[in-house]
Amino acid sequence: MNGFSIFMDQDLTPQTVKYIEQMAQAGFEGIFTSLNLPEDDATKYEARLMALGELAQQNELALMVDISGPALKRSGLELEQMKQFGVTGLRADDELELTMIAKLSHEFTIGLNASTITANDIITLTKAGADFTRLEAWHNYYPRPETGLAKNYFCEQNAFLRAHGLKINAFIAGDKNLRYPLYQGLPTLEKQRYLDPLVAWVELKNLGVTGVYLGDPGLEANTLERLKVYFDRQVITLRIKPEIPLCLQVMGEHENRRDVAELVIRSANARKHVLTQIVPENTHPRSRGSLTIDNCKYGRYIGEVQLVKQDLPADPKVNVLGNVSAYYLGLLEYIGSGQKFRLVEE
Template identity: 45%
Template sequence: MLGFSAYLHSSFQKKDLEMFNQFVKAGFKGVFTSINLPEDDPQVLLDNLKRLGQLCFDNGLELTLDISSVAMKRLNLNLDRDLAIFKKLHVTMLRIDDGISIQRIARLSLGMKVALNASTIEQTEIDELTAAKANFANLEAWHNYYPRENTGLDGAWFKEKNQWLKANNFKVMAFVPGDKNLRAPVYKGLPTLEAHRYENPLAAAIDMKEYGADRIYIGDSALKASTFEQFRNYFIKNVLQIRAQFDHAPSYITDVLHQRADVSRDVVRLREGRPLNKTEIRPTNSGLRKRGSITLDNELSGRYQGELQLVKYQLPADSTVNVIGQIDEKDISLLKYCVANQAIQLIDIGS
């Protein structure tokens, strides 16, 4: 399940609603927000939470609210007394930050979904929740995001932790960064894994699937228009869009093509390349094939003429191969997700 973040520090403007609608159109089904920032005005938070809740309800989205004992006190709210208020605001899950006891979490789980801190939960807490008769069907494990560089989680530790959580029947959620309007005051993205901090958000999201995340949320509140298209095409149509620049490429280069069923180590071989080619291809620009190069076999390659490839690892120049384009640097990491028979569309982003 895909989700995104919407923050409550200011009233929703037209641009915020447009961004919200783009996420909906791209197939996102959940929203994360927080009342934990101490600098935010309590009344503004509650007013904006009410509006966000209505937007989520109207669009059939789940709304998860990050809470802490300090924030609840500052907003003059009490979990035992005011749980109905959150439900009225269309909050479907409470994400517990800190200061809330295991016994209270167990009681909350009897009435609504609760997300625990995935990174810190231990066996003793699971045992306490069991003893307190928590409804584990309503409990999930959500990781944090890490605004400051070098503080994101280690991949090996993260994978091991997720395996343990899933062995204990928790659904796991994690964040990947956005690529537009990065959140203040650090402006370095909001990833769970440090390795994803400057990654293409789609590549990071697909990677999260490999790490065992059941829910994948964008930590920042915005994506670029072309990134929305990548998400929509991959998660709705199963088409992997890869942005690139071209030089003397055939007209069919931007059609939806497919990785062959047999996956090569060094290159992505597009199975339609040779069948689509109807001309003699003269040797030209047969230079070094850098990682991310797009190549077309010329007439010197004999029966391989017209072969289209995307280069995964740097290869030497070959007089039988023309270099006709280059994948955008931010999208090169998508090559590792070109699995057998994957539908692929190269998007021309110009020079």
């Protein structure tokens, strides 16, 4: 599931309503929110959750709420009320008893704390009659820089979770309207804190994460558009900084050849569309992320379009057209056999 976060520190504004509608139209399927933030005014939660739940239902979005025993008491909300408001899932804090979680699993999708659940907890939930078809594992997000999870630990824990049949959810940081009070992103993995959201999204999916949620409450328009293309057609978008005018002629959609090359990504069909002679120009060394085209000196390879995966020397037979913007370089490793990718001008 693809999801995003809406926080209840303020009443829903027209801008937030529009944002929710845009996210739903882009292919997002769920909203995450929290009753578990001590800086919020808990007396406002009931009205705000009711409004958010109504919007979620209108846009056919699941609604997962982070809760704890103390947070429920502070808010004054009853679980039955939350169900009426359109809440479909509860991300359960460690303070909730496992027997209570087992009982709630017959009413809601339950998100267990992915980082702390143990084999003994699984045994206890089984004995308590939990509905495992409605149990999922949810990692935290980490507002403070340097405290996000290590990738190795994340992968090891996920292997344990998958072995017990649990779907795994994790967060990535946004690139607009970052969450207060630190404004440093809300990722699960520390290494992803300042990554392009599409890079982070694709990486988590490749690590076997079932549900990826945007932690921060905002995305830049071009990021949302690139994610929509990925959701709709599994096409990876790369933004290119042109160096020579010919670069603009190869913008558009390409597909990596199925016989994957070690050092470059080869467009499967670019040579079929060569209509003019390509003379040598801009034949300087090719850094990682260079977009290149073979010139007339390469004979029948003329017009071959490539993306360079690691630094290569200059070749008088290869023109450098431009470069993948540094922010998006991480996407190169996910363009595998037959993967479609789209080149757009930066």
